[in-house]
Amino acid sequence: MQSIRNIAIIAHVDHGKTTLVDKIIHVSKIFRENQQFEDLILDSNDLERERGITILSKNVSVRYKGTKINIIDTPGHADFGGEVERVLKMADGVILLVDAFEGPMPQTRFVLGKALALGLRPIVIVNKVDKPNCRPDEVYESVFDLMFNLDATEEQLDFQTLYGSAKENWMGPDWKNPTDSIIPLLDAIVEHIPAPVIEEGTLQMQITSLDYSNFVGRIAIGRVKRGTIKEGSQLSLCKADGVIKKVKVKELHVFEGLGKVRVPEVGAGDICAVTGIEDFEIGDTLADLENPEALKRISIDEPTMN
Ligand code: GDP
Numbered sequence: 001m002q003s004i005r006n007i008a009i010i011a012h013v014d015h016g017k018t019t020l021v022d023k024i025i026h027v028s029k030i031f032r033e034n035q036q037f038e039d040l041i042l043d044s045n046d047l048e049r050e051r052g053i054t055i056l057s058k059n060v061s062v063r064y065k066g067t068k069i070n071i072i073d074t075p076g077h078a079d080f081g082g083e084v085e086r087v088l089k090m091a092d093g094v095i096l097l098v099d100a101f102e103g104p105m106p107q108t109r110f111v112l113g114k115a116l117a118l119g120l121r122p123i124v125i126v127n128k129v130d131k132p133n134c135r136p137d138e139v140y141e142s143v144f145d146l147m148f149n150l151d152a153t154e155e156q157l158d159f160q161t162l163y164g165s166a167k168e169n170w171m172g173p174d175w176k177n178p179t180d181s182i183i184p185l186l187d188a189i190v191e192h193i194p195a196p197v198i199e200e201g202t203l204q205m206q207i208t209s210l211d212y213s214n215f216v217g218r219i220a221i222g223r224v225k226r227g228t229i230k231e232g233s234q235l236s237l238c239k240a241d242g243v244i245k246k247v248k249v250k251e252l253h254v255f256e257g258l259g260k261v262r263v264p265e266v267g268a269g270d271i272c273a274v275t276g277i278e279d280f281e282i283g284d285t286l287a288d289l290e291n292p293e294a295l296k297r298i299s300i301d302e303p304t305m306n
Pocket of ligand 1: 013016017128131165166
């Protein structure tokens with residue numbers, strides 16, 4: 001089975017998420033030489049809208065030393081309808097990206113609290129240490145205090161911290177000694193974020209986000225929890241109130257770089273996009289035809305911002 005890490009990035013707007021993901025993609029050499037792509041990749045919504053495609057899920061996937069790292073984008077602010085929780089449920093760990101001058105912002109507290117409550121392992125990045133007026137040590141202290149106040153477990157409080165500059169393309173354990181790349185971050189992800197826990201049993205995949213394309217219609221996105229999903233297979237779609245519908249997988253895609261690639265099957269632990277399902281809602285489960293066991297639906301709760 002392939003080695004996978006599923007991570008979500010939590011960052012306040014402008015703390016450097018787009019720049020960081022851009023650098024991660026560069027370093028993992030997903031792109032062939034001379035291939036052109038937009039600098040601010042995660043902010044490409046306008047472009048997509050122009051093309052008539054609404055990309056709600058901006059997942060990115062890179063390969064590093066034989067491990068596939070799925071990077072799940074999270075809203076950096078408190079929102080309604082359980083979106084944050086849904087997205088976080090695809091991850092096994094989070095990267096908390098914090099500006100070395102501003103420190104953690106109240107708006108990311110809600111998302112971080114959810115991530116900790118879900119048991120996700122954090123890695124902290126204190127970014128922008130190249131700025132002359134930054135205060136990385138104080139920012140580290142306030143991140144620690146915040147996690148403590150959010151009831152992080154001992155294991156979560158034992159988080160890895162990397163300091164660096166996404167802009168200058170480096171991360172390391174000590175902000176006073178710049179390294180020459182962001183590879184220490186990739187190593188930290190592989191080493192400190194747990195691999196997906198794979199359960200025994202027939203297929204189960206909860207649909208946690210959706211995408212739409214004019215060509216193929218609605219696309220169901222989620223993480224395969226158990227079993228294997230295959231192109232062309234007939235499955236049960238477990239809807240709310242116990243309703244079960246028979247559906248057929250048309251096309252199956254996994255994330256690769258900024259795009260998707262079509263694959264014949266996807267195993268447990270990986271995140272995929274499924275077409276041909278159409279009549280689904282977020283929270284529904286795709287399950288084995290003969291064994292339609294639904295996964296617990298994600299509760300919808302109101303965010304508390306304090
Ligand atoms: P996002 O909103 O979190 O995606 O943030 P961006 O990646 O768009 O960055 C916001 C601004 O901060 C941009 O002007 C970046 O060039 C700048 N920035 C990002 N990382 C760094 C860094 O490490 N150092 C400095 N000085 N600026 C940075």
